Amino acid sequence: MKAVARRRPLCLRRAARGAALLLAMVILTLVATLSAAMVWQQARGIAVEDAQRSRAQAAWILAGALEFGRVILRLDARTPGVDHLGEPWATQLQESSLASLLAVDRRNTAEGGPEAYLLGSIRDAQARYNLRNLVDNQRRLLPAEVAVLTRLCATAGVPSGTAWAIAQGLQAAWAAQGGQGGQGGQGGQGGQGGQGVDMQDAPLAPRSVAQLAWLGIEPAAAAALQPYVDLLPEATPLNLNTASTEVLAGVFAGLDAGSAQRIVQARQAKPFRSIDEARTYITGDGELDARRASVGSRYFELSGRLRVEDRQIEERVLVVRQGRDVRPLWRERHSIAADAR
Structure with a gap:
């Protein structure tokens, strides 16, 4: 009987140690799970913050690039009345490394961050x-x-x-x-x-x-x-110096494709300074008056695209030029993956 009595507390002590070990393992598992969740949330927060900071930086870079486009249009206003495709604003900025555009010394482009590429253009909104x-x-x-x-x-x-x-x-x-x-x-x-x-x-x-x-x-x-078409805040004439052959033939009734092509060839040699210079190319029912045609423009669309690794941000801004004042009317911005282009 005494031996049985001694074995019983021993079994109880072993059971207690097993329960304690099991409880410790449960607590350890719970702590590890909570720690992993906290680390994941912290990593996710850092990633979100980094993405937001990257988007903000990209937005500021695009805003600066498009502001430079407004400066170009402001400088172009020094010669008012005529806008044509031979002017500086009509030259598109091909996709270029942002570092190469900003750095004075090319050795400064070797940074640890990802390479960014910028593309931009100015389009005459009255060419359509x-x-x-x-x-x-x-x-x-x-x-x-x-x-x-x-x-x-x-x-x-x-x-x-x-x-x-x-x-x-x-x-x-x-x-x-x-x-x-x-x-x-x-x-x-x-x-x-x-x-x-x-x-x-x-x-x-x-x-x-x-x-x-x-x-x-x-x-x-x-x-x-x-x-071929655009949508502006007010009625506007078509710029004869920037419109395509198809748009010219469509806007002016009686103007065939051959006549429209002659207009394009003539303005390439010498941009029209007045409507009268282009009037000899218009035949049929087309009325070449100030309401339907012009040689200058007030509305322009500025567009820019910034590409960083597999993401890109695109922005478009419609501006109106009144004298040397270039005022934005609306702005569109969206971000897409590079592989979705």
Whole structure:
């Protein structure tokens, strides 16, 4: 009996030691799990902070580059009245190493950080047909302008009904917001296709050609039209010194592709200083007046792209130049992976 009594406490002590060991292992596992979670959260926070800092730095670099574009346009305003593709603003900055652009000594480019590449350009926004010309200040569609858009749609290879769909959609959108961004009249009387516009059902007014999808236009059709049309805050003439052959032939009725090509060749030899210099190339029903044509521009689009490793940030800014004042109107920025281009 005494031997049995001695073995029983021994078993109890062994069980207690086993339970203590098991409890210690559970506590150790819990501590390790919590520590790993804390380390992961800290690493994630550092990664997020680093990504935010990188985006902020990239945004500032792009803002500085685009500000330099505004300076170029400001300097170009010293010779007002004429804008053509032979001027400094029309020269595109090819993708270049940011370090090579900033460093005085090339040896300073050897840093531990990733290499960054910058690309930029300035585009004449009045080198394309302005969709704002479709509607007058009283929110009436202008048949002659719809005919221009119809010809450009045919050039772009989009369905023939796209022109009227765009025109009526823009008319309804501008009527709903007070008419052409506040330029229209106060009355509710619409013109062709403008009567009885339901303000609640009217689409949002797009700000760019890519946003024509808001009007029910197929994205593929909007993309096909992008090289030929633009959307500016007010009606503008077409710059004869920068417009493409296709746009010239589409805007001026009666101007065939051959005549448009002669205009392009003539301005390459010597940019037009006045509308009268180009008037001899326009035939047919096209009216070469100050409302439809010009040799200078006020609206420009500045674009820049910064690429760092597998990420890139792109930014576009629409600016208006009034004298030597170059004022931004809107800005778009987005970040995408390099392999998604």
